Amino acid sequence: MSRVKGNFAETRVCEYLISEGFVIVERNFYSRFGEIDIIASRNGILHFIEVKSGKNFDPVYAVTPSKLSKIIKTVDYFFLKTGIDTDYQIDAVIVKSGELVHLENITAD
Structure with a gap:
């Protein structure tokens, strides 16, 4: 996915998260290990959010x-x-065909 498409998807996801009561803490947090697309907070819990989008x-x-x-x-x-x-x-948060699907706590057993 191009950076432009990625930024567009991340912006849509931020708008969605805000509408769901999240506060955006940071976008595109980088380390030598990788990147977190969005860090948001809601009800005292930090959510580290990976955004994935695609058409085909x-x-x-x-x-x-x-x-x-x-x-x-x-x-x-x-x-x-x-x-x-x-x-x-x-x-x-999966973005496909204009729809957003929020998968929470994806590392839980």
Whole structure:
């Protein structure tokens, strides 16, 4: 996905999250391990959100175990860098054919 398409999808997801009561904390947090697309807060919980979009394939399949591993390492780095100590979860928002699907807590057993 091009950076322009990615930014468009992330902006749509931010608008959706705000409408659902989230506060956007940061976008595009980078570490040497990877990137977190959106960090948002709601009800005292930080949500680290991966945005995946696509037209000719189901973008949910782009959230691979390898990608999740990179996200988890980046989340750990975020907490180390900021010194924040709070509850959190990792979510994904899938954008396909104009529809948004919010998958919450994708690392839960």
